[in-house]
Amino acid sequence: VQREDYPAERYIEEILAGNRTFLARAVTLVESTRHDHQLKAQQILEGCLPYSGQSMRVGITGVPGAGKSTSIDAFGMHLIKQGHKLAVLAIDPSSEISKGSILGDKTRMERLSREERAFIRPSASSSSLGGVARKTRETIILCEAAGFDTVFVETVGVGQSETAVHSMVDFFLLIQLAGTGDELQGIKRGIMEMADGIIINKADGDNVDKARLAAQHFRNALQLFPTTESGWEPKVMTYSGLKGIGIKEIFDMIDTYRQTTKESGYFDYNRRRQEKWWMYETVNEELRRSFYDNEQVKQLQESVEHEVLENHITPFVGAGRLLEAFYKSLK
Ligand code: GDP
Numbered sequence: 001v002q003r004e005d006y007p008a009e010r011y012i013e014e015i016l017a018g019n020r021t022f023l024a025r026a027v028t029l030v031e032s033t034r035h036d037h038q039l040k041a042q043q044i045l046e047g048c049l050p051y052s053g054q055s056m057r058v059g060i061t062g063v064p065g066a067g068k069s070t071s072i073d074a075f076g077m078h079l080i081k082q083g084h085k086l087a088v089l090a091i092d093p094s095s096e097i098s099k100g101s102i103l104g105d106k107t108r109m110e111r112l113s114r115e116e117r118a119f120i121r122p123s124a125s126s127s128s129l130g131g132v133a134r135k136t137r138e139t140i141i142l143c144e145a146a147g148f149d150t151v152f153v154e155t156v157g158v159g160q161s162e163t164a165v166h167s168m169v170d171f172f173l174l175i176q177l178a179g180t181g182d183e184l185q186g187i188k189r190g191i192m193e194m195a196d197g198i199i200i201n202k203a204d205g206d207n208v209d210k211a212r213l214a215a216q217h218f219r220n221a222l223q224l225f226p227t228t229e230s231g232w233e234p235k236v237m238t239y240s241g242l243k244g245i246g247i248k249e250i251f252d253m254i255d256t257y258r259q260t261t262k263e264s265g266y267f268d269y270n271r272r273r274q275e276k277w278w279m280y281e282t283v284n285e286e287l288r289r290s291f292y293d294n295e296q297v298k299q300l301q302e303s304v305e306h307e308v309l310e311n312h313i314t315p316f317v318g319a320g321r322l323l324e325a326f327y328k329s330l331k
Contacts, residue, residue, distance in 0.1 A: 005040075008040050008043035008044050008047065009047070010022075011025070011026050011040075011044045011047075012044055012047035012048060012145075015044070015048055015142060015145050015146045016048070016051060016145055016146070018146050018147045019146070020119060020146070023119065023142055023143065023146045024119075024121070026041065026044050026142050027121055027139050027142060029041040029044065030045070030124075030135050030138045030139055030142070031124040031126075031135050041138070044142070045138055045141055045142070048141055048142055048144075048145035049141060049145075051144070051145040052140070052141040052142075052144035052145050053144060053271070054144055054149065055087075055140075055143070055144045055148060055149050055150055055151045056149065056150050056151070056170055056171070056254065056258060057140065057151045057153065057168065057169040057170045057171070058150065058151070058152050058153070058169055058170070058171045058172075058173060058254065059152075059153050059154075059155070059162075059165040059166060059168075059169035059171070059172040059173065060072065060152055060153070060154045060155075060173045060175065061154070061155050061156065061161075061162050061165065061172075061173070061174055061175065061191070062156075062174065062175030062176065062201075063156065064156060065177075066175040066176065066177055066201060067175060067177075067201040067202060067241045067242070068154055068156075068175060069105070069108035069109055070201075070241040070242055071175060071199075071201060071239075071241035072088060072109055072112070072152060072154060073108075073109040073110060073111050073112045073241070074241045074242075074244050074247055075152070075241075075247060075250070075251070076088065076109065076111075076112040076115070076118055076152075077111055077112060077115075078244075078247045078248065078251060079150055079251070080112075080115055080117050080118065084117070084149050084150050085117045085118075085119075085147055085148045085149055085150070086112075086117065086118050086119070086148060086149075086150045086151075086152065087118075087119040087120075087121070087140075087143035087148040087150070087151045087152070088109065088112070088118065088119070088120045088121070088151075088152045088154065089121050089123075089136050089139055089140065089143070089151065089152065089153050089154070090121070090122055090123040090136070090153070090154045090155065091123055091129075091132055091133055091136050091153060091154070091155045091161050091164055091165055092122075092123035092132070092155065092156065092161075093129045093132065093155075093156075093160065093161045105120075105122050119143060119146075119148060121139065123136070124136065124139075128285075129160055129161060129164060130164070130281065130285050131285075132164075133161075133164035133165075133167075133168070134278075134281075134282065134285070136153060136164075136168065137168045137278060140153070140168060151169075153165050153168060153169055162190075162191050162194060163190075163194075166194045167274055167277055167278070167281075168274060168278075170257075170258070170261075170267065170270070170271070171196045171197070171254050171257055171258070172194050172195050172196050172197075173195070173196070173197050173198075173199060173250075174191060174192065174194075174195040174197070174198045174199070175199055175201050176198055176199070176200050176201070176214065176218070177200065177201060177202055177214075178200055178202070178203075178207060178210035178211040178213065178214035179214065192221070192222070192225070193225060195234055196230075196232060196234055196235075196257060197234060197235050197236075197237065197250065197253055197254070197257075198215075198218050198222075198234060198235070198236045198237075199236075199237050199238070199239055199250055200214050200215050200218070200236070200237070200238045200239070201239060201240065201241050202240060202241075202242070203238035203239055203240050203245065203246065204240035204242060204243045204245060208238070211238040212238055214238075215236045215237065215238050218236045219236045222234055222236065229266070230261055230264075230266045230270070231260075231261075231264060231266065232257055232260065232261065232266075235253050237249055237250060237253065291322075291326055294325075294326050294329055295329070296325040296326065296328065296329040297322055297325055297326050297329075299325075300321065300322060300325050301322065304318045304321050304322055305318070
């Protein structure tokens, strides 16, 4: 990107024409922490924004081994056969630690990665989950402007990252496996509450009956949940990502969801609410960052902390002193 770079207008033009090389480069700018890259990324995003918003955004989560990559490969091939264009993005909260991205890795989606009509992008790495999530949220805008009509946002089932994904998708899929009768163990209630569809993978061979039983467990459990705001009753299905069984049914479900929530107005209401959420989320994140990066705050921090720990002042007085130093430095 650095050496022979193009103006933002050129990026916008090429992205709107569906140029994947420029799309990938623009995502790199979005992910960069360099100030000039960020400025250009924001220009590109602004130019693409009027052409975004038309895709179906689907969040996909499941613990490692649930079959996310196998399933996304199969789902993607199904969609492409139907004439769709699919972008696969990922939010991997551990990517900063592991350095190599686990999610959204091309080598994990063998067939899909060879398709012209698929764009696969691994998780950005950033010092915070909020940072990774924001970059993915921005990348969605670029992909939509480039003509991708379906966007998958993949994450690993560990908790916090689901909330971030949920805040940027229209439909949330939870991949589960049949277990030993205690399927519901270990799944955080909050994640189940977010799911619009729970799909039990590996329903093939000897595993079909077990998967059906698991599905029944989930249906029973869901009945105890309060009705959702969208009015949609989350569905439970079995399928096999490996054998390609039950995949059409999953996408029929997503189509039905889209139709009914578009008609009821929930679909657009939810999108607008998400926009608002992202605005305040970004404000919060920026305020926090500028506070802790502030020289005056840094200078005072240690001594104030000491006073709090020694019980000389209350935590609230301590917070007040740091904030005061911060506000003064802004004048
Ligand atoms: P991920 O960690 O969630 O991305 O899971 P993978 O897609 O890598 O799958 C984990 C393992 O489960 C691999 O060995 C897959 O071959 C296997 N697997 C995935 N989907 C299916 C399926 O539908 N049926 C069966 N029998 N195995 C599957």
